[in-house]
Amino acid sequence: MRLIDESAIKNIAIGASFFGAGGGGNPYYGMLQAVAAVRQYGPVKLLDVSEIDPAAWYSPVAGMGAPAVGLEKFARGDEYQRVFDAVAQYTGHHFAGTFPIEAGGGNSLVPLTLAATMNLPLVDADSMGRAFPELQMSTLALAGVTTTPMAITDVQGNTSIINTVTGKWAERLARAETVEMGGTATVSLYACTGAQLRDHGVTGIVTACELVGSRIRDAHRDPEAALTEILDITHGYELFTGKIIDVERRTEKGFNVGEIKIDGYDDYEGHKLSVMIQNENLIAIRDGQPITMTPDLIEILDAETLEPVTTEVIKYGKRVRVLGTPADAKWRTPAGIACVGPRYFHFDYDYVPLEQLIKEAK
């Protein structure tokens, strides 16, 4: 157990935005909210999965919807407790703690705010080890934890309990409600036992976010050294350095979708990188060849500050460094690839691990 205070929250916000791989929402607003909650209610206890009760129940809380909408339409704050309580009341479970559904700027901080407000511990595990755009995309789901019963609520105070035959149906019905609710909503889903979270979640992700975040916050002292440390922590690779020359981005069926085009400079002079997005960065194509594919992570960082740039705020002219990070091993299985691999997102590529693509490109 250790305490998450205001400084740790700022690190987690930045690091979660890194692991969000372009998605999970912008960290700034969620960070302000979590900091305010910790100031009011005190620091949050972070528990390692070895410290939680395997038989107790845990439930996450997250934002759902297009991050671009979330930039202008904030949660009121009472939504988090409302969905959390709705699932508890419906299932009859007492929840011993909460955890992030995904690593992502906004969604890593939502359960922190809830944990502070309700004086609950936060578990150091999530169900993706990154961010993904759809509800059924969860390592817990790969292991048979059901997506529903889930709760969804909005700023007006409307709340639904959704019970579906598959996780994909939960995604479809909750997405339809999210769009109707104005493009963003708050959800709670994948309630599970401590044992399930320990065995099938991506463990240590909050700590990993904090670690990467602290390096990024210090990066101004020596960006190159910080980058090397980050690649070391994440077992990642540098993919590209360049300037954004085009951003094609639209909000479609509740998602941000589009393509980001980057022209290289420095070591990448004369080269081109294109990143395909659906809330998250999904495929990076360098000079016509894929160099990183979902579920492996593609991070676009500000070239000066190394701050991660999420898909809803990325702009023409920005100078960026692009990294690739191997996904958690749970995603690199046939079931994982079927769930979140390139073909699921309608890209005509078979998944090849990042390490192999890098080797082939050299």
Next chain:
Amino acid sequence: MRLIDESAIKNIAIGASFFGAGGGGNPYYGMLQAVAAVRQYGPVKLLDVSEIDPAAWYSPVAGMGAPAVGLEKFARGDEYQRVFDAVAQYTGHHFAGTFPIEAGGGNSLVPLTLAATMNLPLVDADSMGRAFPELQMSTLALAGVTTTPMAITDVQGNTSIINTVTGKWAERLARAETVEMGGTATVSLYACTGAQLRDHGVTGIVTACELVGSRIRDAHRDPEAALTEILDITHGYELFTGKIIDVERRTEKGFNVGEIKIDGYDDYEGHKLSVMIQNENLIAIRDGQPITMTPDLIEILDAETLEPVTTEVIKYGKRVRVLGTPADAKWRTPAGIACVGPRYFHFDYDYVPLEQLIKEAK
């Protein structure tokens, strides 16, 4: 109390289609289902509101979605009990009986099937006295009964409990789910006490449907006499006799919307009638002047058989008689007109009662 048997069901099916005013779904499939249920489980007890326990709880079950989709995509049958039980479980109420949410071919029969299957009584009241396209349109709602908690389910077995701040929000969220579920769904909403149903429902509607239905089934013997009797029972008016020369109908956001154009013959030779629809017949315009406006009912009947023709099956070339029926007095209030009057449906008319329009047209 009296028993509803197979013959009564056939009358109710036809009569409900009359009061459905073009909507509420086609009666044929629902009739087959109710007849099968009564054959298997025995006749259904129909209770007058004077016979029900004012303190007990009652809950309706209905189909939701575009009737045109319902023609090809049937309920499996287990949906009715699933939504009914979902509301009971969520609210903790024991329901002493069920009732139709609206009078309409399909939706008058759904609670009959449920009542037979679960051996529950059916109450002789609904919450519209006709059919309307949206969930917040209910005389119970006008009196303060809340639309939610409601349950919605589909043929796949997905079920949601929806809790909203207004009836209109229930409509929006349930409609979004209905569209995602494939255009049709089964819902349960407006759970209320016996006293609420007695005081704020439209009472005697099942009996009225049965009465009108029996006259229509006998109409082949003497159509003119049957028509006179029907107008007498419903306090209605003959609006038009003619041939359908154009049907503009599309499925939009889960509704059937469009316009039906009719050229007159016999007494109406040289005259024209146009009926604007949104699942139901909403406004009838005769020679450019409104002759009946929602919430008053517009019924389009087959000229030979007097069988009501619902909006999803009406066809070019059909010879029809068009009637108008005054709505229940609960709808003819300022709150009722705000909820279901012409302006709600974006028609640029102030509501004028049918009787007055008829008088002015003479």
